[in-house]
Amino acid sequence: MWPDIRLLDLLDLEVPLVQAPMAGADSPALAAAVSSAGGLGSIGCALLSPEEIEAAARTIRERTNRPFNLNFFCHAEPDPDPDGARAWLARLGPYYAELEAEPPAGLAGGRAPFDEELCSLVEAVKPSVVSFHFGLPQDALLDRVKAAGCRILCSATTPEEAVWLEQQGVDAIVAQGAEAGGHRGVFAEDWRTGSGMIGTLSLVPQVVDAVDLPVIATGGIADGRTIAACLALGAAGVQIGTAYLFTPEAGVSDGHRAVLAGGRAADSQVTNVMTGRPARGLANRLMREVGPIAEDAPEFPLASPAAAPLRKAAEAKGSFDFTPLWAGQSVAMGRSMPAADLTRRLAEEAQDAIAQLSAARS
Amino acid sequence: MWPDIRLLDLLDLEVPLVQAPMAGADSPALAAAVSSAGGLGSIGCALLSPEEIEAAARTIRERTNRPFNLNFFCHAEPDPDPDGARAWLARLGPYYAELEAEPPAGLAGGRAPFDEELCSLVEAVKPSVVSFHFGLPQDALLDRVKAAGCRILCSATTPEEAVWLEQQGVDAIVAQGAEAGGHRGVFAEDWRTGSGMIGTLSLVPQVVDAVDLPVIATGGIADGRTIAACLALGAAGVQIGTAYLFTPEAGVSDGHRAVLAGGRAADSQVTNVMTGRPARGLANRLMREVGPIAEDAPEFPLASPAAAPLRKAAEAKGSFDFTPLWAGQSVAMGRSMPAADLTRRLAEEAQDAIAQLSAARS
Numbered sequence: 200m201w202p203d204i205r206l207l208d209l210l211d212l213e214v215p216l217v218q219a220p221m222a223g224a225d226s227p228a229l230a231a232a233v234s235s236a237g238g239l240g241s242i243g244c245a246l247l248s249p250e251e252i253e254a255a256a257r258t259i260r261e262r263t264n265r266p267f268n269l270n271f272f273c274h275a276e277p278d279p280d281p282d283g284a285r286a287w288l289a290r291l292g293p294y295y296a297e298l299e300a301e302p303p304a305g306l307a308g309g310r311a312p313f314d315e316e317l318c319s320l321v322e323a324v325k326p327s328v329v330s331f332h333f334g335l336p337q338d339a340l341l342d343r344v345k346a347a348g349c350r351i352l353c354s355a356t357t358p359e360e361a362v363w364l365e366q367q368g369v370d371a372i373v374a375q376g377a378e379a380g381g382h383r384g385v386f387a388e389d390w391r392t393g394s395g396m397i398g399t400l401s402l403v404p405q406v407v408d409a410v411d412l413p414v415i416a417t418g419g420i421a422d423g424r425t426i427a428a429c430l431a432l433g434a435a436g437v438q439i440g441t442a443y444l445f446t447p448e449a450g451v452s453d454g455h456r457a458v459l460a461g462g463r464a465a466d467s468q469v470t471n472v473m474t475g476r477p478a479r480g481l482a483n484r485l486m487r488e489v490g491p492i493a494e495d496a497p498e499f500p501l502a503s504p505a506a507a508p509l510r511k512a513a514e515a516k517g518s519f520d521f522t523p524l525w526a527g528q529s530v531a532m533g534r535s536m537p538a539a540d541l542t543r544r545l546a547e548e549a550q551d552a553i554a555q556l557s558a559a560r561s
Numbered sequence: 562m563w564p565d566i567r568l569l570d571l572l573d574l575e576v577p578l579v580q581a582p583m584a585g586a587d588s589p590a591l592a593a594a595v596s597s598a599g600g601l602g603s604i605g606c607a608l609l610s611p612e613e614i615e616a617a618a619r620t621i622r623e624r625t626n627r628p629f630n631l632n633f634f635c636h637a638e639p640d641p642d643p644d645g646a647r648a649w650l651a652r653l654g655p656y657y658a659e660l661e662a663e664p665p666a667g668l669a670g671g672r673a674p675f676d677e678e679l680c681s682l683v684e685a686v687k688p689s690v691v692s693f694h695f696g697l698p699q700d701a702l703l704d705r706v707k708a709a710g711c712r713i714l715c716s717a718t719t720p721e722e723a724v725w726l727e728q729q730g731v732d733a734i735v736a737q738g739a740e741a742g743g744h745r746g747v748f749a750e751d752w753r754t755g756s757g758m759i760g761t762l763s764l765v766p767q768v769v770d771a772v773d774l775p776v777i778a779t780g781g782i783a784d785g786r787t788i789a790a791c792l793a794l795g796a797a798g799v800q801i802g803t804a805y806l807f808t809p810e811a812g813v814s815d816g817h818r819a820v821l822a823g824g825r826a827a828d829s830q831v832t833n834v835m836t837g838r839p840a841r842g843l844a845n846r847l848m849r850e851v852g853p854i855a856e857d858a859p860e861f862p863l864a865s866p867a868a869a870p871l872r873k874a875a876e877a878k879g880s881f882d883f884t885p886l887w888a889g890q891s892v893a894m895g896r897s898m899p900a901a902d903l904t905r906r907l908a909e910e911a912q913d914a915i916a917q918l919s920a921a922r923s
Contacts, residue, residue: 200921201921202917202918202919202920202921203921357825357826357827358825358826358893359825359827376760376762377739377758377760378759378760378762378763388827392830392844392849392853393830393831393853394827394828394830395827396739397740397826397827397890398738398739398740398760398761398762398780398781398890399760399761399762399763400738400740400760400761400762400780400781400782400787400790400791401740401761401780401781401783401787401826401889401890401891402826402890404784404786404787404891404894405826405891405893405894418760418762418763419760419762419763420762421763422766424766424793424794424795425762425763425766425794427790427793427918428762428790428791428793428794429762429790430918431786431789431790431793431914431915431918432786432787432790433786463719463720463721464719464720464759464763464764464767465719465721465750465756465757465759466756468754468755468756469755482754487754491754491755527763528759528760528763528764529763529766529767531720531767532766532767552793553793553918553919554919555564556564556789556792556793556915556918556919557564557915557916557918557919558564559562559563559564
């Protein structure tokens with residue numbers, strides 16, 4: 200049925216579809232539904248406490264005995280920059296005033312990278328799959344995750360990043376094309392030059408040629424045509440995020456969902472003003488007026504605590520002007536249906552697209 | 562043999578491959594070779610005089626009786642901005658000094674848009690196909706090109722641009738993904754936000770769904786896998802630029818060719834410092850040190866006469882530090898072979914990729 204079964208074998212899947220981890224917008228219900236339908240459900244753990252991660256894994260396991268994936272960020276924590284933080288908070292000052300929101304006293308927190316505590320949690324929970332973003336954790340932690348029996352995935356945005364990941368012993372590469380919603384996984388290139396922004400159509404075959412591992416394509420995939428295209432490029436499977444935001448299981452509010460439903464491809468822009476790292480989402484007011492790219496935005500994740508009070512105050516008034524509306528460039532192809540149905544539909548459509556492509560030859 | 566024969570019928574082709582017009586880097590020999598092999602050869606006319614365009618068409622016709630394409634730019638000429646020009650020339654001052662190059666007295670010229678004179682030339686030459694970039698010429702000129710019997714193509718970078726082009730009566734849409742080398746065709750979006758930078762994998766199906774016309778995918782296409790992927794996305798054909806730069810027929814010097822041969826995907830960046838409009842090429846020194854995006858670069862095409870003396874002086878010393886090295890993100894997939902051979906090879910590889918994709922099903 201599928202041209203490359205390596206990923207199915209590696210991760211024990213029935214269909215080569217991974218639901219992308221989407222910290223803050225996925226849910227145990229979403230992951231369980233996708234895994235139940237034969238794909239790989241994922242939980243983005245970057246915004247969760249260890250207790251919440253454990254609870255999410257428990258909820259998934261109550262609903263399915265299929266494999267699932269826990270995803271972690273592996274960024275380096277930035278050096279403190281109190282002057283930069285003060286300047287950024289001053290720049291956002293008019294927004295705090297307008298929204299009557301309390302600016303933070305300084306910038307700290309945001310998101311913690313994968314560390315000793317999270318590694319111990321992974322060893323206890325033993326998910327079938329662990330995926331990393333922004334590179335890999337230090338060797339000692341990575342070895343412990345491997346020893347726990349987890350299959351390891353990591354995002355690459357260039358062929359060179361993929362080769363490095365293969366050398367570190369990951370099991371499969373997530374080739375993240377520039378179309379993808381959410382944070383760019385770039386870790387070895389200067390994202391400000393656009394070097395980590397290679398389109399899926401170009402990136403996937405180059406990664407396939409550069410490594411021996413199975414490659415999971417991500418970025419812009421939302422229907423059977425785009426899945427079939429990625430398989431034609433040599434991918435063994437695909438990872439799909441934005442399309443799952445339209446399922447009832449996704450952890451997004453009705454208002455947020457309505458904004459996503461009106462999103463055009465051209466509205467999906469890469470910004471660093473929401474968190475400090477480049478991430479793709481529908482343009483909101485902060486991105487339009489201060490970004491989408493601001494040279495003076497604090498380093499990741501420190502732009503996040505600056506924006507958070509604005510989001511909270513605006514959402515309390517029913518506005519999504521300051522909400523990160525992470526979404527890829529195929530956002531307008533989204534369809535509202537339950538996640539298990541969507542998973543099966545995508546697999547069927549991909550089979551149909553392959554059949555249609557080859558019909559002219561027979 | 563091909564899943565969609567509309568483009569073959571429309572343009573009288575044997576294979577659904579268009580050689581991208583590449584002003585300054587294509588050649589009559591290249592266009593003739595591609596057309597002879599059953600594809601559509603193209604000449605980018607933006608840097609040619611009417612006499613040179615006429616001579617190019619004559620040369621092609623001496624070599625083949627197959628269809629070919631003349632391509633023109635349709636930008637609006639910018640308002641004069643002597644202060645901005647002075648400031649930009651001052652910013653580039655150290656480079657003129659270092660290279661002992663003469664800065665221009667002011668900024669004028671660069672590239673002329675499609676106009677009355679070029680329209681008369683098209684009416685006289687009557688190429689089978691005329692393609693436009695940066696939108697369309699004014700209605701009266703467009704009507705004359707149609708009346709001359711030319712099929713009309715135009716680039717779109719968003720589904721909305723494609724719909725507008727269909728309403729104006731073009732015959733096929735070139736859906737230009739963000740991977741593509743050379744100038745972004747964006748004409749209805751603010752390119753500075755990244756709105757006209759939709760990846761090929763995401764753009765093509767959205768354009769296919771938005772219009773009834775045949776869609777020609779471009780951006781990142783360099784081998785059979787990428788062609789098959791675009792056909793899976795619903796494209797009726799593909800346009801390929803960078804891959805043809807590695808043919809002996811391409812109008813690039815040996816030194817330029819050697820730089821291209823060493824290009825990585827991550828080195829292919831979008832810049833406005835070479836001409837004033839966003840265009841994708843391998844990072845050169847001017848892009849690295851002044852760009853890749855400079856807020857104060859003159860409007861297209863006025864950054865071009867500022868950079869031209871630097872290029873000339875540097876190339877005289879054997880350096881490509883100031884040369885526009887236009888190339889898409891699949892530059893590293895380029896293979897050196899004659900253009901007719903490459904055209905046939907690409908068509909065969911695409912057929913093989915489709916066969917391989919569908920083999921698992923039978």
